[in-house]
Amino acid sequence: MPLHFCHPNTPHKKLKIPEWYISSLMMDRALDAVIRRAKKIDRRHDIPYLAGYSRDGKTIYIDRHMPNTMKYDGREIATDRYLILHEEVEKTLIDQLNLHYLHAHQIASRAEQAAVRAAGIRWRDYDRFMQRYVKHIGDEKLEKVPPDLDLKPYRDEHDYELVQRMLDSIKRGVAPAEVDGEKVKRAINKHMPNLGDRMKKTKKKKTKKK
Numbered sequence: 001m002p003l004h005f006c007h008p009n010t011p012h013k014k015l016k017i018p019e020w021y022i023s024s025l026m027m028d029r030a031l032d033a034v035i036r037r038a039k040k041i042d043r044r045h046d047i048p049y050l051a052g053y054s055r056d057g058k059t060i061y062i063d064r065h066m067p068n069t070m071k072y073d074g075r076e077i078a079t080d081r082y083l084i085l086h087e088e089v090e091k092t093l094i095d096q097l098n099l100h101y102l103h104a105h106q107i108a109s110r111a112e113q114a115a116v117r118a119a120g121i122r123w124r125d126y127d128r129f130m131q132r133y134v135k136h137i138g139d140e141k142l143e144k145v146p147p148d149l150d151l152k153p154y155r156d157e158h159d160y161e162l163v164q165r166m167l168d169s170i171k172r173g174v175a176p177a178e179v180d181g182e183k184v185k186r187a188i189n190k191h192m193p194n195l196g197d198r199m200k201k202t203k204k205k206k207t208k209k210k
Contacts, residue, residue: 027118031085038084045144050134051083053091054148060087061146063133070129072121079130086112094152101156142166143174147184 040059047063054061062083069076086108093104116126135142145166170181 024118024120027115031081031115031118034085034088035081038088041080041084042146045146045149046135046142047146047149048135048142048154050130051087052153053087053150054146055150056148057091057095057150059146059148060084061149063135064144066133070126072125077119077121077126079126082112082115082126085115090153091150101153105153142169145169147180 038060042059042061043064043066045061045064047061050063050066052061053059060083062080066079066083068078068080070079071077089111090101090104090108093099093107094101097104099107113123116123142165167185170184
C-alpha cells in the first residue's frame with residue numbers, strides 16, 4: 001500500500017483521553033489500519049457508483065475517472081482513503097456477518113462519514129464533489145468493466161438494467177481483452193437467473209409510456 005495513504009506519525013502522538021474514546025485522532029488511526037489491509041487498488045476500469053470490490057474481496061475498484069484528490073480549504077484531500085474504507089467495511093460485513101448489502105452499505109456509509117468529518121471536511125462538501133463523478137444508469141457507456149466485479153450490490157439494489165449494459169459491452173467486444181465474457185455470463189446467470197425476464201418487462205413498460 002502506498003505510504004501517502006497513511007499518516008506515519010499519527011500513532012506516535014499521545015492521546016489526552018482514553019484510547020477507546022471517540023476522537024478524530026483515533027478515527028484517523030482506525031482508517032490507516034483499514035487502508036493497510038487493502039491488498040490491491042485498481043483504478044483502470046469503469047465502476048458503477050464510483051467504487052466496488054472483487055468477488056474474493058482482494059481488489060478494491062475505484063472508477064478510472066475519479067480524481068485521486070479534491071481541493072478543500074487550501075488542502076489536497078486524498079479521497080481514495082474514504083472510498084477504500086467504505087468498500088472494505090461493506091464487503092467484510094457482507095462476507096463475514098452475512099449482512100444484506102443494503103444494511104452493510106448503511107454501516108459503511110456511516111463509517112465513511114465519520115472518517116471524512118474527522119479529517120475536518122464537511123460531509124456535504126465531500127459528497128457534492130463525489131457525486132460529480134458517480135456513474136448512474138444511462139450517464140455513459142460502461143466500456144471497461146472488471147471481470148471479477150462483485151455484482152451483489154447491483155443485484156440487491158435490483159439494478160438489472162445496469163448489469164444488462166455490462167453484458168452488452170462484452171457482447172460488443174469493447175471489454176478489456178483479459179475479460180472472459182463466458183465466465184461473466186455464467187456468473188450473472190447463476191446469481192441473476194431472471195435477468196432476461198426482468199429486462200423484457202422493463203422494455204414493455206418503456207414502450208407503453210411512449
